[in-house]
Amino acid sequence: MIAACSVLAAIPLFSPAADVEITVDVANPSVELSPHLYGLFFEDINFAADGGLYAELIQNRSFEYHGVNGNDPAGRDMHPLFAWEKVERDGARCLLEVSSDSPIHANNPHHAVLRISKPGSAGIRNLGFDGIRLDDGARYDFSLYARVSDWQGPARLDVVIEDANGKVAGTAKVEGIGEGWAKFDTEIFSRLTSDVGRLIVSTPGQGTLHLDMVSLFPQDTWKARKGGLRKDLVETLQNLNPKFMRFPGGCIAHGQGLENAYSWKDTVGDVAERKPNWNLWGYHQTYGLGYFEYFLLCEDLGMAPLPVVPVGVSCGFRPPQQAVPMEEMDGCVQDALDLIEFANGPVDSEWGAVRAGMGHPEPFGLEFICIGNEPHDNELFRERFPLFVKAVREAHPDLKIIGTSGLGWQIPIYDLMAEQEVYSADEHYYESPEWFLGNVARFDSFDRSKPKIFIGEYASKGSSMFNAVAEAAYLTGVERNADIVDMTCYAPLFGHAHHSQWNPDMIYFDKRTVVRSANYHVQQMFSQHKGDVFLPNTVRRARHHAVATVAGSVGFGSWRTSVEVEDLKVNGVAVDPSLWRSRGGQFLGEGSRWSQTDVAFEGALRLSNERYAGKTVAYTLRARKTGGDEGFLIAFGGNNHDDTYWWNLGGWNNSLHAIEQIHSSGNRQLDQKPGVIESGRWYDLKIELGPGNIRCFLDQELVHDVHLDPPPVCLSSTLDRRTGEVILKLVNPTDDPMEASITLEGVGRVDPAATLFSLSGDRSAINTIFHPDRVRIEESDLEVGSEFDHTLPAMSVQFIRIKRQGASPESTAGG
Structure with missing residues (x-):
């Protein structure tokens, strides 16, 4: 049984062979679609940052790993030398340990110490994230901090990248190591390809060698930025045409406890001076991908930044829940105000100066701020949330405040959001595909006098074609109600193919492959073909058939x-x-x-x-x-x-x-x-x-x-003012092909050559690392008219872009 996907109305007669009859009123557009309706939600889950989007190839580069709640998701015990091994070659003897004496910075307290008693080639080896990806002909930026004491022999470091069998891929040298901490940079050229590469830093000298912030980056990063982001993953995001990004989470924003809450101030400035943290998904974050990098990525991709501010309570789903005492909440609120200053403040302000010092004197143009993330409905949250709203409104009255409705489509805290008159309320839910099909009309009856809705996290509990089709059907109802649904983003965004704590995810990856799930393709279709205004439509069954009475x-x-x-x-x-x-x-x-x-x-x-x-x-x-x-x-x-x-x-x-x-x-x-x-x-x-x-x-x-006998097809119809095109977004969530008769009213003549974008596949088809294209988008030509027949394949999503003859761009109506 499929829920109603459109408003029913009397419409003209159609082809007797039709299963469904569709009418689109092109001459009378209804609600405007938000310019930022489709976007991204990034959370460091499933190794989405370190080992993923952040292109650093060295794991545990600053020796700050320690045992965390749940340890590594793969069951490995974490410790300061995790992913590191001692190297003794050419007769060398040494002791490898970790020290906190005389660190680079108080935020980065640990470093490796090699006590070399017999010279040769003594050093350390890093195993990367399940090995280091090396490519023949690629260049890499290497850097580290080093100092020596009681030293004899050459003050030199030999840097080697090699495969798992010890075959050398490339080498470099660092010279002039002294008794004080200093940063050293060099370049390494690889002469072979491997997925299980290693990095070795060794010395022919004798004495005590101190090392920290050992780093290796491919030079081929996004926009060729040093210490930047993995290029293919950013390009995958870019192809979604996203208009906002919500970050950094998710549950990690509030943390396992107050001590583990996400502090944006720890993530800015020199990467060697950032304060790393572990997250509640069971692994560590270097914060090399921090707030500055998030803002920069938003700027690169034309996305509005949506930072999430914790509100002085820990994650309610990980008891015991903790809360900052009310008498100490001023500091939490000030952190939020300082974040706004970091994003938008002048260069002579305290936090605007930090941004400028990182190379971005211009403000980032922050328009929205998200306060809280799916908290439990209790007094701890209800007491603290209004403090942030009041402070932000007084200091930045033009900033749009996005609140939170809590976890579940029942939106348990929406009443507080309405009371506080926030711009929009962020709702999260992970439900079955049947739920999404059954709730296509969910927003039709929402109270328009209350805050707008931001669907900040949703997914249909699977990555199959059926899941994607169900989500597409739901989005047709979102677009019909775009006057109240302002933003949407699927979650989670990234999942490492071998280290995921949550499924499904929109994009899977390993060292070389990026898998765009069926869900990804639905997001891409809706974001690339959004349109500007909704065109009213009707869908009805064309054939009579008996319908049973509910029994039981x-x-x-x-x-x-x-x-x-x-x-x-x-x-x-x-x-x-x-x-x-x-x-x-x-x-x-x-x-x-x-x-x-x-x-x-x-x-x-x-x-x-x-x-x-x-x-x-x-x-x-x-x-x-x-x-x-x-x-x-x-x-x-x-x-x-x-x-x-x-x-x-x-x-x-x-x-x-x-x-x-x-x-x-x-x-x-x-x-x-x-x-x-x-x-x-x-x-x-x-x-x-x-x-x-x-x-x-x-x-x-x-x-x-x-x-209980609705049309078997869901439809959203929109107008692209720039091109003057009518966009029909048709979803067939059934296992049978559907013959549709389509009429465009008030359109005049149309170009008979339309463009068809089709997503189709077996109901259970899933894209994987080994089969990444079982479900994909195909583009073709389609002959259309103001009235035409069209067959919708079983279990499919199809978009048709129809050009109106004689319609000037930027037009808002048919005519």
């Missing part, structure tokens, strides 16, 4: 409430709930009245043993809430507790009534309306089930009227 058991329940129900009847016949089966909760019966008294249970449910079927089924009862946070659940159409429908009254902190289909793979919402259930008040409830229809009445008033 009935029941009642609660969600964090205690409830009472009585006078349960199906088709006017009283039913006896004493024979029903329960899932959780505490159900007590007395005569015709039943109570669920466990106020703490989420989803207590009691279903009948008997299944009810027929052309029509009417289910009536009376119910009241006696305690708790929400309302009550009226179940119907059930096969079991994990496969049923329910009418959720007073859900989502007693703010909405909704019809949901419950399934083990995830809930899908069929309709929702604002609504509150009062405690102690009896309500008369009625559910009418007819062929393909669900009608719900509350105190004789119709609240929901849901049709």
Whole structure:
């Protein structure tokens, strides 16, 4: 069953062979699409930064690794010499250790010490991130900090890159090492290709050698910047045409605890003086990719930067949750204000001077700031969040504040965002593809007087073609509601093919290969062919077919409430709930009245043993809430507790009534309306089930009227003002081809040669390192008219760009 994908209306007659009939009103554009509707979310998860986007080839270059929560995701114990080995060649003898005496900087307290007792060729070897990628003919920038004491012999370092068998790929020398810390730079040319290369730094001298910040970068980085970003990964981002980037997370923003929270000030300035950190995904961050580099990447790709500011509470999903005492919150708030100064402040301001000193005197033009990341709904957050809003508004009234709605499509903290009148609220959810298909119309009923919606993290729990199609269908509903949905970004962005803690991810990579998932291709299609304004459309089935009535058991329940129900009847016949089966909760019966008294249970449910079927089924009862946070659940159409429908009254902190289909793979919402259930008040409830229809009445008033036989095709239609093109975005989430008859109203004549972009593939197809193109976008020509027929392949996403003849660019209407 596929949820409604478009508003239904009366439309002209079409080809008798059509499965669906589509009309697009080109002459009457509706809502403007946000110029920054599609963007990126970057979090250092799955080794997305070090070992990924950040092109450094040396792992643990400053000897700051230590055991962390969970240690390395691969199960390896982390320590200061992780990824390093001692080298003794040509008769050399030495002792390798780590010291914190006389460091380069207090933020970088550890360094390697080689105590060489017998000269030869003594040194250290780095193994990189599962080996170092070397390419024949490539050049590399090498640097390190070094000093010596009690030294005899040449004050020289020999630098070698070699493969795993010891075959030398390239060499360089560093000379003039003295007794004080100094930085040394050189270049190495590789004469062979390997994925398991090694770097060796050795010396023929004798005495004590101190080394730190040992670094090796390919010169072929993004924009050829020294110490820069991996070129192919940035190009993959660039091809998404992103208009914003939210960074640096995600859960790492708030941290495992307060000590582990992300501090942007630790990530700017000289990389040798940045303060590295471990993240809650179980590995270390050098912060070579820090806030300056994030801002610079945004500038490079034309993205609005969206920095995420922690709000003085640790990640609520990693107990025990910690919070900065309220009397110490001024420092946290000042960090946020200082960040704004770093981005936009003049060069004579404290933090603007830091930015200028890093080579960027011009402001970055920060327009948005994100406050908080999917926090739990508790007093710790509710007390602290308004402090940031007040301070930012007073100091920077033109800055747009993006708040957070918490985790889950139920957006539990949206009320606080509305109270604080933020620009938009960031919502996160990871649901089944069925949920996305069932919620295409989710935003149709959102209150336009409340903050805009930023879908800051979402994914459909998979990387198959079906997942991508479901997400594409959902985005058609986003574009239809672009007046309230302002920004969207898939998450997570990157996943290392061999070191991922989270799946799915939009882009997978190893040392040489970049895999664009099916989900990536959907994001690319929508971002590259967004258009500027939505064109109203209708989609309806063209062929008549019988639709069944929802059949199954009935029941009642609660969600964090205690409830009472009585006078349960199906088709006017009283039913006896004493024979029903329960899932959780505490159900007590007395005569015709039943109570669920466990106020703490989420989803207590009691279903009948008997299944009810027929052309029509009417289910009536009376119910009241006696305690708790929400309302009550009226179940119907059930096969079991994990496969049923329910009418959720007073859900989502007693703010909405909704019809949901419950399934083990995830809930899908069929309709929702604002609504509150009062405690102690009896309500008369009625559910009418007819062929393909669900009608719900509350105190004789119709609240929901849901049709379960929607069109099998989802559509977004937009206008590109610059080119004057109509863009049709068609999604067929079924396993059958669909014949569509399409009419463009108010368009006049069109160029018969249109461009078709198609994403199609087997329902279960997944792009992998070994098969990166099982799902891909194909471009072709298509003959069209103001009326034309078109076949949509099964399980497909197709975009059609149609040129209007005689329409001038920048036009906003058909004509």
